[in-house]
Amino acid sequence: MTDPHEERRGWAAARKAVPSHLRFTSLRLRLVVVFGLVALTAAVSASGIAYWLNREAVLTRTQDAVLHDFQQEMQNRASALPGHPTQDELQHTASQMAGSSQRFSVLLIAQDEHGKTVVGNSDLGTFTLQDVPESLRKAVDKQQHVSSSDKDAYHLYWQRIVQHGKPYLVGGTKVIGGGPTGYMLKSLEPEAKDLNSLAWSLGIATGLALIGSALLAQAAATTVLKPVHRLGIAARRLGEGRLDTRLRVSGTDELADLSRTFNRAAESLEKKVADMSAREEASRRFVADMSHELRTPLTAITAVTEVLEEELDAETGGIDPMIEPAVRLVVSETRRLNDLVENLMEVTRFDAGTARLVLDDVDIADQITACIDARAWLDAVELDAERGIMARLDPRRLDVILANLIGNALKHGGSPVRVRIREEGEDLLIEVQDHGPGIPEDVLPHVFDRFYKASASRPRSEGSGLGLSIALENAHIHGGEITAANASGGGAVFTLRLPRDASPLIAEETRDGNGTEENAR
Structure with missing residues (x-):
């Protein structure tokens, strides 16, 4: 089972490992953004619909009440005026009409007995005929055709206007059967303030819904992604070779099934x-x-x-x-x-990890000469190396490497075999080149494989097919490498790269061994 503390540490390490420009494309952020967009769209739509419905309801209720009172006042008071009233009579009647429960301004227009237009205003100088839109005046003055369905020649008309940044309701009509023309002006500023308060309330509600959706998305992402993060950490541990890694399984949902599948796969892999x-x-x-x-x-x-x-x-x-x-x-x-x-x-010994280095100070040129002389290859090998190039290596293992490389060149290539030593920084390069036909391209990737013989391209060899593999292992234990290639002028070239001093490898093995023993204790 996985340790929760290790899971948290693994998840934190995984977050640190992710570049900052990629974190914003994480599944967690996408869930939060999607939840937020859905919540914002729903909240804005609901708030907009609620605001529009409340606005229409408030304005319609106020408008209907004001127009109803105005129409009643026109029928009760303006219709009682004489056919040609004086300005004082119009003024008095307008003031009475404005004193209704709805508190609106009234403008009455008529002609006196001399045919002169007289005006009565409840608010002197405040509400004039210029405040009434021309389209509304034309509609009020227009005489309608009287029919069985429409028995009135004049109707009540209204319009909403904005003056100096404030909303108003303007209405007008004529007294049926002859009489003055009346107009009313009602301020809608109180209703506008109420609607603004409603808009602020809906905006705050939308913000709270957005915050709530973000918190909900975070909770949902944590619920959904936590098992996914655990699965990722477990998979990473499994890839590191900890085959005993298992996930805790709880529930019956798809993520639980995924965890069970992972545990079965890990168990099967561990067994195999x-x-x-x-x-x-x-x-x-x-x-x-x-x-x-x-x-x-x-x-x-x-x-x-x-x-x-x-x-x-x-x-x-x-x-x-x-x-x-x-x-x-x-x-x-x-x-x-x-x-x-x-x-x-x-x-x-290499497979069991028991192969060890026994280091000594070696003159590379003398070591190569001794290897060639011991095997009677002096006549077939040309050595291009300066004396005095020293290295701290394992002489026996170096002799094994050289013997295999030179012997392979003599056996499969052509003499003379040239051995050259070069220094490159802290490394030594030993090149072994023959004068044979070279190595086929399809054989090159396999020359260091165990028991591999290119029988189709070369004559039958008496070797075991282990020489180059053993040479490579001996190079690796020194911290070096061997590569194979074909020379441009013909022939195969094996390049041995070794450090001049393999002592750090011995110190590292000693530290690893001490750490292992300490952990075992």
Whole structure:
């Protein structure tokens, strides 16, 4: 099971690992944004509809009440005026009409007995005929056609206007049957203030809805993404080789099914890796045991073949010429079998991690010369190296590397084989180049594979197919590398790169070993 504290640390590390310009495209942020947009759209739509409905209701209610009172006042008071009233009569009637419950301004227009237009105003100088829109005046003065469905020649008309930034309601009509024309002006500023308060309230409600949706989105993202983050951390641990990683499973939803699937996959992977490791360990143990078991009989066989070889080389010749080829074949194959067993034992040491360096100060040119001389290759190898190039390496393992590279060049390439030493910073480069046909391109990626032989492109080799692989492992244990390529002028080139001093590797192995022992204690 995973530790919750480790999960939090892993999630924090994962967040730090994500570049800042990519965090804004995270699923968590997308959920919050989507929730916010949906909530904002819904809140704005609901607020807009609510504001529009309330606005129409407030204005319609006020408008209907004012127009109804104005119409009643026109019927009760303006219709009682004489046919040609005086200005004082109009003024008095207008003041009475303005005193209704709705408190609006009144303007009455008529003609006196001399045909002169007279005006009565409840608010002198405040409400004039210029305040009435021309379109409204024309509609009020227009006489309608009287029919059975419409028995009035004049109707009441109204209009909303804005003057000096303030809203007003303007209405007008004529007294039916003859009489003055009346207009009213009602301020809608109180209703506008109420509607502004309503708009602010709806805006605040929209903001609160947006904040609530963000919090809800955060909670939903945490609920949904937390198992996903746990799954990511567990997958990363699984990729790091911690095959015992499992997820806690709770619930029956899709995320729980995903966690169960991950646990089953991890369990199956752990089992398969354990089986493969067991088989690999058994194979290594078999090879090591077989190699050790073969050494005893091989020692005896080698002693016998040495005696036979001496007899073959003796001048008196104690071997029957008829069996001489068979004896030489036995001697050759015994040597080959002995080399194979030694190579297998060396491979098992690398696989088991028991191979260790024994360092010494080495003159590289002298080491190469000793390797060539010990194998009687002096006539076939050209050495291009200055004396005095020193390095702290394992002489025995360096000799194994050189012997395999030079021997491979002599066997599969063409003599003379050129060995050149170069210094490059803190590294040494040793190039081994032959004069053969080179390595086919399809073979190059596999030259260091174990037991690989390019039989289709080269003659049958007596080697085991382990030499280059062992050379590469010995380079790796020094912290170096070997690469293979074809020279531009023909022939294959193997380049060995080694550090001048492998002591830090020994110190690192010692620290790792101490840490492992301390943890074990």
